[in-house]
Amino acid sequence: MGALSPAQCEAFRRDGYTLAPGAVTAGQLAALRAELAAWAADAQRRGENFGKTVDGRARFDLAPGPTPTLRRVNNPVEVSDAYRAVMAESAMTDMVAALIGPDVKFHHSKINLKLPGAATEVRFHQDFSYTPHTNADVVTALLLLDDMTLANGCLRVVPGSQRDGQISLWQEGRFTGVVPEDVETEARRRARPVTGPAGAACLMHTLALHGSDANRSPAPRSLFICVYSAADAFPLAPSPVPSRLEGQVVRGQESRVARLDVAEVELPERYIESSFFDVQARRSGD
Template sequence: MQTKNTLKNQDLIDQFHRDGYIFLEKALTESQLLAVNNQLLSWVDESKLHSESFGKIKDGRPRFDVDTKSHSADTPALRRITSPAEISDSCLDVVKDNSALDLVADIFGPNIKHWTNKLNLKLPSSGTEVKFHQDFPFEPHSNEDIMTVLFFLDDVTLENGPLEVVPGSHNGPLYSLWHDGVFTGAVGSEIELANKGEAVSCTGRAGSACLMHSKLLHGSSSNRTKFPRSLYIVSYTAEDAIPLTENPLPSDLDGMIVRGIKTDTVRCSSYSVELPEYPKEVSFFGQQDKTKSSMM
């Protein structure tokens, strides 16, 4: 039997199954948005004291990833904070409760668990871009019910590097992220060229969110404005989706039940995908930095 909330969201659910993504306004409360942004500002200020990536996550890699090619105290280029919910109550609050998560439970539920969380930043003039890829080859599971939720911490415009998605591509093939024996974290240039013309930009007000299927082809360009564009990205999975590789962003919060209950069951779907390389770099930005050299 469908709940009233499920019936209310049916148009969004139908759109998700058709397009592989949906846009949701007011996914965060005003207090959640303010708290996470205040925390983020303090971390950007902290990064000004460092000349390279710093901090430590569970596997020993740095938690705070800076682009050393452009980072300085005057122009900080902090581009990734891994698993901030481990060290911030405001980030943990968002992981555990938000309007987008309610929608994830309507789509994949009722039992949902947390997989990863990270803050991606595009600070003014930092030049950070994301090459086209699918998330699923980074995080293969026993089934494909995996959702990436991108919370807008700033207003996202066409000029500040919005997420670009290819509608319906989640129903297509899983593309290789390996090129000439190198795991680049990006699809081949011919795949990007064939699909980029169909890409749609996801823009909206701070506090909104884009919910994206893990198989959806996507990327983003650099921030061309004088203002920051930051996203808090949280990945959720169906509770019966079991990871087939190590979590690339290991955390004590991996597998935390955020909706429903733990059933201790496994559900499997049929697909074929190349296993990813466990990252040696601070973040996948480092993996994507290898794309140009591997394709020359």
């Protein structure tokens, strides 16, 4: 069998996502978790954003509050051999190639953490509107570093929403990073929870509408998120999480041809915040 079963490929095409166990080995998972635990402890000691990415923004982004905790690591693949190896050389990479290959390149990566007690939630959006490309063969691979449950703020995806086209993230001339209120209400109603064991990966279409609730449990919820595209999909806007590895071919070969399957694309704002959590919190009344 290939990296994904025919049923998993079919679920991706039909629903816009599929959950695949065994996306990394036990050893890889242990290495990723150990590194993350050390970063989280360091963040706890420092109590404020730290580190720098290629554009000068913070690599380690902390959730504000009485006890700031780590909520985002921007492009861990740039500072960790373990994360870089999983991004480029793992069963997860093969799974992505099964969906949009044979020629696949890396766009950016991040870790989203919801430590116990952190109120971090993700408002509903499509990734494509943050990272528009010339075609929609773009996949977000979300590797579960912890078991993901209903209680600890699991991902929620609206099945089939990848077929509905792009939904604006701009309201009244402002980039909010969130779909309009009425669309979000309906999305919350229709979304399906994605739960599973650490080491599984959710492979999600770039146009799938998704979000997630706050962690209301004593267990952490961490995701290592890698965005990949087909080699002939080219970005139409600067990356919101710029990486010096952007464009690295991880499977097959590079493309001299850009494939266009979109006639019109709304572009995002080039925001200066260290993570989209602050952008999403901008909407008036939030």
